[in-house]
Amino acid sequence: MTAPTTGVGLAAAWSRYLHCLAEADEYAAVEVATRLLDDGLPAERVLLDLVAPAQAEVGDRWARNEWSVAQEHAATHISERVVAAVAAYAGPRPTRGRVVVACMDGEWHALPPRLVAEVLRLRGWQVTFLGASVPAAHLVSYLHRHDAHAVALACALPMRLPHAHRMIEACRRSDVPVVVGGRGFGADGRWARRLGVAWAPDAPSAADLVADERTLRRTPPAELSHLADDEYASLVKRRGELVDSALADLRERAPATRDYTPAQLDSTVSDLGYIVDFLAAALYVDDDTLFTEFVDWLVDILANRGVPAPAVGLTLTHYAEALRDSPRAARLLDAGRKVVAAR
Amino acid sequence: MREGLVVCDADDVVRHVSPVAERLLPEVTAGQPLAVAAVPGLLSGDFTHHGRRLRSRRVALSSGRSCWYVEDVTETASRADALLAERARSAFLAVVGEKLGNPLHPDRAASAVVRLAVPTLGEVAVLVLAPRAGRARWWRASLADDETPVVDNGVVSVADLPPAVVHGLDGAEPHAVDWLVEQAVEAGWLPGLTSADACARVVPLPGRDVPAGVLLVARRAARWYEDADVDLVRAFAARAGAALTTALLYRDQAEVADTLQASLLPVEPAEATGVQWGTAYRPARGGLRIGGDFYGSHRLTDGGSLFFLGDVSGKGVEAAVFTGQLRQCLHALHRVETNPGRLLKLLNDALLETTQVYDRGRFATMVVGVVRPCRDGGVTLTLAGGGHLPPLVLRNSGEVEQVPLRGMLVGVVPDPRVGEQTVHLDAGETCLLYSDGVTEARGGRRGHEQFGTDRLVTAVTGCQRMPAPALAERIEQVTCDWLADGDHDDIAVLALRATGPAGRTPRHLHAVPDRATTDEEREAPA
Numbered sequence: 001m002t003a004p005t006t007g008v009g010l011a012a013a014w015s016r017y018l019h020c021l022a023e024a025d026e027y028a029a030v031e032v033a034t035r036l037l038d039d040g041l042p043a044e045r046v047l048l049d050l051v052a053p054a055q056a057e058v059g060d061r062w063a064r065n066e067w068s069v070a071q072e073h074a075a076t077h078i079s080e081r082v083v084a085a086v087a088a089y090a091g092p093r094p095t096r097g098r099v100v101v102a103c104m105d106g107e108w109h110a111l112p113p114r115l116v117a118e119v120l121r122l123r124g125w126q127v128t129f130l131g132a133s134v135p136a137a138h139l140v141s142y143l144h145r146h147d148a149h150a151v152a153l154a155c156a157l158p159m160r161l162p163h164a165h166r167m168i169e170a171c172r173r174s175d176v177p178v179v180v181g182g183r184g185f186g187a188d189g190r191w192a193r194r195l196g197v198a199w200a201p202d203a204p205s206a207a208d209l210v211a212d213e214r215t216l217r218r219t220p221p222a223e224l225s226h227l228a229d230d231e232y233a234s235l236v237k238r239r240g241e242l243v244d245s246a247l248a249d250l251r252e253r254a255p256a257t258r259d260y261t262p263a264q265l266d267s268t269v270s271d272l273g274y275i276v277d278f279l280a281a282a283l284y285v286d287d288d289t290l291f292t293e294f295v296d297w298l299v300d301i302l303a304n305r306g307v308p309a310p311a312v313g314l315t316l317t318h319y320a321e322a323l324r325d326s327p328r329a330a331r332l333l334d335a336g337r338k339v340v341a342a343r
Numbered sequence: 344m345r346e347g348l349v350v351c352d353a354d355d356v357v358r359h360v361s362p363v364a365e366r367l368l369p370e371v372t373a374g375q376p377l378a379v380a381a382v383p384g385l386l387s388g389d390f391t392h393h394g395r396r397l398r399s400r401r402v403a404l405s406s407g408r409s410c411w412y413v414e415d416v417t418e419t420a421s422r423a424d425a426l427l428a429e430r431a432r433s434a435f436l437a438v439v440g441e442k443l444g445n446p447l448h449p450d451r452a453a454s455a456v457v458r459l460a461v462p463t464l465g466e467v468a469v470l471v472l473a474p475r476a477g478r479a480r481w482w483r484a485s486l487a488d489d490e491t492p493v494v495d496n497g498v499v500s501v502a503d504l505p506p507a508v509v510h511g512l513d514g515a516e517p518h519a520v521d522w523l524v525e526q527a528v529e530a531g532w533l534p535g536l537t538s539a540d541a542c543a544r545v546v547p548l549p550g551r552d553v554p555a556g557v558l559l560v561a562r563r564a565a566r567w568y569e570d571a572d573v574d575l576v577r578a579f580a581a582r583a584g585a586a587l588t589t590a591l592l593y594r595d596q597a598e599v600a601d602t603l604q605a606s607l608l609p610v611e612p613a614e615a616t617g618v619q620w621g622t623a624y625r626p627a628r629g630g631l632r633i634g635g636d637f638y639g640s641h642r643l644t645d646g647g648s649l650f651f652l653g654d655v656s657g658k659g660v661e662a663a664v665f666t667g668q669l670r671q672c673l674h675a676l677h678r679v680e681t682n683p684g685r686l687l688k689l690l691n692d693a694l695l696e697t698t699q700v701y702d703r704g705r706f707a708t709m710v711v712g713v714v715r716p717c718r719d720g721g722v723t724l725t726l727a728g729g730g731h732l733p734p735l736v737l738r739n740s741g742e743v744e745q746v747p748l749r750g751m752l753v754g755v756v757p758d759p760r761v762g763e764q765t766v767h768l769d770a771g772e773t774c775l776l777y778s779d780g781v782t783e784a785r786g787g788r789r790g791h792e793q794f795g796t797d798r799l800v801t802a803v804t805g806c807q808r809m810p811a812p813a814l815a816e817r818i819e820q821v822t823c824d825w826l827a828d829g830d831h832d833d834i835a836v837l838a839l840r841a842t843g844p845a846g847r848t849p850r851h852l853h854a855v856p857d858r859a860t861t862d863e864e865r866e867a868p869a
Contacts (some may be wrong), residue, residue: 024808024809024810026810044507068805069817070806070808070809070817071804072815073813073814073816073817074809075807076813077809077810077812077813077816078810106823106824108816108820108823132816133820133823138632140662141597143448143451144447144593145448145597145599145601146443146448147448147449147450147451148448148451172852173444173445173446174445174447174451175442175445175447175451175452175454175455176451189407208668214491214493215800216486217491218491240789240790241790243788244789247788261426262797262798262801263798263801266787266798269787269788270824336415
């Protein structure tokens with residue numbers, strides 16, 4: 001992540017702002033942002049050139065294990081307060097229809113969609129932000145209650161794509177067009193195309209798309225004929241059993257894991273589960289890169305936390321053995337093992 | 344013999360014409376070259392001639408002669424066309440049924456109705472809803488360059504409605520349609536069409552007792568509305584009417600439900616000196632936004648605040664209604680009693696009384712506390728426990744303590760044992776109340792394991808410098824991540840953090856916790 005370069009004021013504010021996040025100093029962070037507004041920087045720029053990249057930096061620091069989860073949460077909370085302050089400062093008047101912005105069920109990365117919500121608000125839309133992890137039933141009943149011009153859904157984790165698809169379909173059944181965004185749909189939105197849904201790379205593009213109803217409604221059909229082989233559904237059914245056997249296998253082959261504390265054991269179990277979930281999502285959209293990108297990322301994260309790459313390889317091999325009758329899953333696991341081996 | 348025969352010699356001169364062929368191809372005469380008759384389309388094999396659909400084929404005979412077989416397929420073809428048209432109509436109605444099948448928002452349903460009507464039923468479709476208070480709202484879809492129609496809407500006073508529409512709103516379907524187009528053009532509803540080159544139909548949309556509205560469809564006069572077309576418009580109108588009626592019914596019911604729900608939702612704690620509140624609330628799955636967990640606070644006249652978090656017996660709406668009664672009880676009682684222990688006993692008596700009235704066992708578990716700011720920037724908490732999970736305290740040292748608060752359920756026995764504790768929080772320290780939806784969340788490897796207090800303590804360890812709202816959200820997130828299949832009980836969290844004298848958390852405390860406490864932390868991918 002590089003610091004934004006537009007304007008000297010912004011560049012200076014950038015390092016001050018990051019410092020505030022590190023110190024968990026909400027009031028000083030709000031001051032940094034409001035001073036930029038006082039200096040005449042448009043609210044949209046403050047959100048997109050200060051808050052958004054700072055949040056990405058927070059994520060990177062967590063990934064490098066420089067920041068704890070607690071710090072990441074605190075920093076995110078402060079950014080949310082800053083967003084609220086910037087929005088209150090600008091105080092736009094809604095002149096256009098209602099747009100509903102929400103995170104997928106099980107998604108907690110609420111800041112990026114919050115930024116989209118505020119950019120839409122600044123452009124005159126009447127925005128309802130439903131927040132993090134919105135159950136599909138709640139979203140749909142909201143849409144039935146309030147006439148919405150469009151729904152913007154955020155998904156940060158590709159493993160939520162099957163959920164995302166169900167949620168998109170639910171909105172469509174209510175005749176409300178959907179635009180999606182977030183890293184969960186791939187850096188170039190390729191998995192959004194698979195699911196047949198409009199995708200926006202950033203907040204301004206999302207705002208442009210929302211303003212163009214005809215394009216929003218003209219979406220290509222989903223390309224999911226591969227789901228007919230039932231591999232996805234049967235993998236989801238076998239999740240518990242696979243995680244169980246993978247853990248037993250790991251204990252046998254990597255004796256160090258036998259002395260894990262309960263907390264370490266829990267995070268190992270959830271990592272084993274994530275591997276299955278990402279594999280399932282990769283099967284759902286039938287794309288090797290979804291799984292290989294995840295494996296690459298997981299190896300990085302674990303390496304930064306002292307878990308060697310071969311441990312991931314062991315588990316992938318174990319899953320490959322257990323899923324040898326599922327050709328697509330076997331192909332994905334093989335691609336994943338190559339990623340581990342290449343490191 | 345339905346097939347006619349035309350036999351030609353090697354020079355393509357007609358030598359024989361059968362009676363059937365004579366009737367189908369009167370131009371063809373024996374003795375003349377076939378080309379002279381110049382039957383258009385004969386060579387193509389499938390053609391229309393004198394209003395009949397004909398199929399022809401040429402068969403080579405010996406010595407260069409040939410024979411043309413000509414068959415009249417008018418009836419078969421029209422049956423096939425009718426079948427195709429019928430199929431197209433069924434497919435169209437199936438799509439309409441699917442799209443309008445959900446209880447939509449009435450405005451959404453209205454715009455969906457007109458959008459679906461174009462282009463199948465007309466180039467322009469206008470829906471006029473039954474008027475309310477002398478004004479009628481209308482939606483219009485018109486065909487654009489491509490297949491996606493443009494939708495707009497507006498309001499018109501009943502006095503300005505075309506007479507045919509008024510007629511339709513009374514439930515009648517106007518039959519004399521010649522002046523209909525003029526009326527629609529005059530109303531400004533048919534852009535790009537004039538009364539001379541357009542035709543239109545109006546059908547009422549059936550409602551609960553009177554029509555929900557009327558649908559006007561119009562297209563260029565090149566294609567008149569035939570009986571089959573009008574039947575299709577009527578079938579569409581029936582579905583559209585049902586959808587609109589459902590949407591209106593849903594809106595009315597949802598309005599009631601929303602109002603009631605809103606009164607049962609927990610109210611965010613009131614601002615209090617020296618305290619930062621953080622809350623999380625996630626009712627058990629479903630469209631319902633309310634449940635059996637509750638929290639809240641009331642400011643006291645002496646500068647302190649009363650706060651509470653609890654859980655009632657039962658589930659769903661009934662439990663939510665009970666929490667509403669409890670909250671109201673507390674609201675009234677805190678004016679006469681501000682000692683948490685005595686307040687719980689009063690509440691217990693009140694509950695027992697209503698239980699006897701309703702002859703139904705209802706009880707609650709809860710923690711009630713009073714927070715008062717101290718001179719050192721910290722706060723003092725006086726806590727009373729009624730059988731609820733003991734609160735946690737996050738100390739500045741990083742330690743997480745469990746407050747040994749016990750006590751019996753509220754609303755079961757007269758004069759219950761109430762646990763009482765006093766806790767001091769230094770500036771920056773946090774007290775955490777939570778419901779059993781957190782600790783009893785089932786997940787893990789096989790999805791049956793409870794989250795438990797130990798995991799909760801682990802999850803908040805190292806979080807002592809988090810703002811209270813972030814801490815509450817973190818607990819909600821960690822709990823939901825733990826849940827295997829998503830089903831859960833109501834989850835409620837109330838975090839209370841001492842902010843220090845200036846209303847700010849102290850800045851000199853470095854926010855980075857010890858590496859030692861975070862090394863083992865690994866969680867959901869960011």
